[in-house]
Amino acid sequence: AAGTHYLAGGAEKPLQRSVERIEIAGEPTVEHVVLESEWGPVMPQKAPAGQAYVLRWVAHDLAGTNFRLMRMETAANVDEAVQLAAGAGVPAQNLMLADASGRIAWTVIGAMPKRVGGEDMARPQDWSDGRSRWEGYLTASEQPHIIDPADGRLWTANARMVGGDALKLLGNGGYDLGARAQQIRDGLRAQDKLDEAGLHAIQLDHRALFLQHWRQLLLERVLTPDFVAANGLADYRAEVEKSADAARPDEVGYLLVRSFRLQALKSLFAPLAGLLEANGLKLADLPMVPETPGWALIQAARPDTLPASFKSWPELLQRAVLDSRKELVDKYGSLTAATWGADNPTRVRHPLSAAVPALSGWLDQASQGMAGDSHMPRVHNHGHGQSERMVVSPGHEERGILVIPGGQSGHPMSPFYRGDHAAWLAAEPLPFLPGETTHRLVLRP
Template identity: 80%
Template sequence: MAWLRRLLLALLGLLLLAALGLWLALRASLAPLDGERSLPALGAPAEIQRDARGYVTLAAENRLDVARALGYVHAQERFFQMDLMRRNAAGELSALVGPKALPLDRQRRLHRFRHRAEAGLAAMPADERALLDAYVSGVNAGLAALSARPPEYLLLRQQPSPWVAADTVLVAYGMYLDLQASQGKDDIATGLLRDAVPADWYAFLTQHSADWQAAMDDSRLQAVPVPVGPLPEVLRAARVACTDCGLQDARDLGSNNFAVAAAHGADGRAILADDMHLGLRSPGIWFKARMQWKDGAGSHDIAGVTLPGAPLLVVGSNGRVAWGFTNTTSDWADVVALRLDAAGSHYLSGGQLKPLNRAVERIQVAGAAPVELAVLESEWGPLLPQKAPAGQAYALRWVAHDAEGMNLRLMHMETAADVDEAVRWAAGAGMPAQNLLVADSTGRIGWTVAGAMPRRAGMGSGDMDHPQDWSDGRQRWQGYLSAAEQPRLVDPADGRLWTANSRMVGGEAMQRLGNGGWDLGARAMQIRDDLRAAERFDEAGLHAIQLDHRALFLQHWRQLLLERVLTPEFVAAQGLADYRAEVEKSADAARPDAVGYLLVRAFREQALKQVFAPLAGLVEANGLTLRDVKMVPETPGWALIQAARPDTLPAAYRSWPELLQQAVLASRKELIAKHGSLAGSTWGADNPTSMRHPLSLAVPALSRWLDQASQGMAGDSHMPRVHNHGHGQSERMVVSPGHEEKGILVIPGGQSGHPLSPFYRSDHAAWLAGEPLPFLPAETAHRLVLRP
């Protein structure tokens, strides 16, 4: 047996050597933190300083050298994340991970974003292109300077491809895909509803809530009452059972920002708060950076968060102006119903038949043969895959497809001197249209839409919500609005501004913006009321609003349960005493330990699903989901439940009380099956952090190494502290321009994307706990000098 022992020892030695080799390879791919390195493109030496959490300060002689240094550090800390972002937008993931990514790549190739990015570079202004080229040179220098390729490529057995200028444009296109996710499906689904029900029912179902409104100009929309006639048959009985009956108010295209002017800020200061809501993952989307340089206008010192893959400060402060974004959820795309010839190769436009352009996209696939995909395009945009009526096809007219939708104009926010200049630069910025809030060092605040806004001709607000026939030329886009035509609110009399993805303003501005799936408004209302509950705020006061998880929105559903559904007879018959007790005692806030909150939330979702199951089945039969329809089920659903008319009852139920009781029993049963018991059905158990690394999703054994610590989280969709099943606050920022030392900036996870880095989880514990971290970097702990 001695030979067997020697063999086992030899095998153990080989395993240890292999593990040591792997560990050394992983260590070799860590970013160097101290010393000196060469970056040939630099005009003068630059420094990359890091504090103990890895928060980076970049100091250089000019803005182009700062861009080179930023590209260098992005590549060394986050290159795999950057690679995934460019490949996702371009439809090139299969070349990295193999055939499993082909379905997503096919979806992405519809937009031909690689082609559009390369075409757009030729028209980019010289100052923007110079910044981009400087960044690209820094990225490739930083990648080349690593002693080994980033660890993800070892597992994938791939080599990272160099960065090119078009890749940065693709990263920005990726944000379009995230933030304007419907890409025409909402118009098609809403058109199905419009064609299926009478006009009065369509107006009722698609109304924006009159109960949950918080527009910044205090404008209001009138409620549309329940129609006099009975529920249309198509909404009464489900012809096709829905499999995804989810509610649109869980779309999660969210973010909050709010600001107070000098009259309401501590020490007479304007203060801005911003928390952008995105899917949470590891590493997080943002990278904190402070950037310092000089030019002919003097010295510049800016800080905030950057997006790895791009050379710009996305949100932050330049000492004179602070700015932050939320998604507008307004209407930035239209679906054109093309009229085709018998062969399906030509479409009608201006009274003439025009040929569809056919572009062939070649998709490279790791470990398999390339795949070719034909993309058909009209003058208005590519043809969508959704089924259209006979003799028609749907084409997508989208801002993201136009040259106006992509540029680096946001770079000028870094040097804006005041609110007025910031608002001017925002108009026409090449980015997914965002609510921009700004505050300046003189105490002023303002709002506008950052991004290109199409000038629609021959179209009312309702025409923007369903497919349209543009063949006679009456309906069309006539270029884009000028800066003077874009909506804005500057120096409001109230001294407060807020946005939270719901309707921002009324009147003509609202008509120009359109409804791209506005949030209900409960979150915006809670923020507005929090801002108006006190006369003066400091940074801690605004940070507290970001963490407000009181369940004000759900209280009318809680009252419905207690007063009309959980009757003594029903509770006794079904053994619901513990259910009612939890609803009574723990439904006031979305706390991790709250059972009552989850019970009320689940009851609401189940009740609305039961009311709208026939509609969900209708749209699913056409390849869409209820989430795609431009309606918020809360408003019409609540109105139907309150009216409780027998002629508006879904056919599956004999009475409205029966429907509501079944919603209690069904939701309770689902929660117990999921969590094991009613007592175990806490909101935290249902709503964990779940910040996964892309590779741990494919290889679960890597989860403990790659994923961030998970815990049950406070917060939900309809309150300021948004956290809904892995979607939440991707950063929390509070800052007063000129007083950055008092500000707050926290990101989930950490600065580095390398799991062996000391900065991989550096901010995560504070983010979980809702603790503030300083807006500016702390004392320098590491210094890396870059020399030409």
């Protein structure tokens, strides 16, 4: 019966109904009805008529909620750590390992389900006949891992680490675009012998390698002499030519190329975004990175894939230039004032400052335009950035580097509240190990 039963193993079973009561001070109690199947709760998302979605989630199983992570503290080497990682009760994520002998490894930490049946686990599955299902969890030997790669280098940058059968085991949890990982990889491989200073330099790399094909597109195909002359874009083209090689805070050209790319992709995917929004979704809900299909569509320039609101592909790209330029000039007053630093300041704010703005100058850390962006090693994108820069070799902690925004104290009146922030802003290395003790705080009963 619709809404009360479901099919499992070819048989009809009743949904289990429970009521969650939420008590609210001074207001009526809210009752939330939860329907449960053997796989998990029925979700409120829209579904085709007569159907519903059920959430199958690792966190609902005992295998996904345990304290196995604590045993990592006593792992003697990377082999032991890789064994312990499989089945640890944490959300699945990249795990990078190194031990004092110089061995390194990558794996996924967390319980990973063993999926059976179903060609595409990124889509809703029909589990009613039992052919598609989870059959327990992957063992340590089954969980993908890389131990002691031949070139002695590993990197992740939240990107996809494996392909083929290993990728089928993991699925797509929303990998980052591979540009940042590639730049880190190339930085690692460019050094025959790695040390702390060299690795710290890679963390600070803000060269705009990812945007160079968009810059080339602008200069070679979009900013034609006639288009530039007709729209007064000589200053625009000059900035793109001279200052788009890196995400430096004082550069205009980088922001111009970046804004052009975002506007071009927005225009290109506007029909799809509109369709999704009409169904209560958004483009970001799709498990894809717009860059890859977007760039392929622009390069192919097929008339049948051009959004209906444009007469030609050159018009779409030229409109992206004009619209993104207008937005920046409206925001900053002039093109020369539209620097990347003006658009990308630090925002290290105390939780209370938003509620009490008058205290923000006392509570918040100093702000300035920052180098870096997404898709490059030095991540800093409109308030989102590196939470710390750490380089340390096991057994050689005295040579390590640790730089954090803010300071060691959480009290605004402490001299250590902002102690390390200036070094973080200036990209200066600080020692990983603590120095001599200058103060002691004793807690007495």
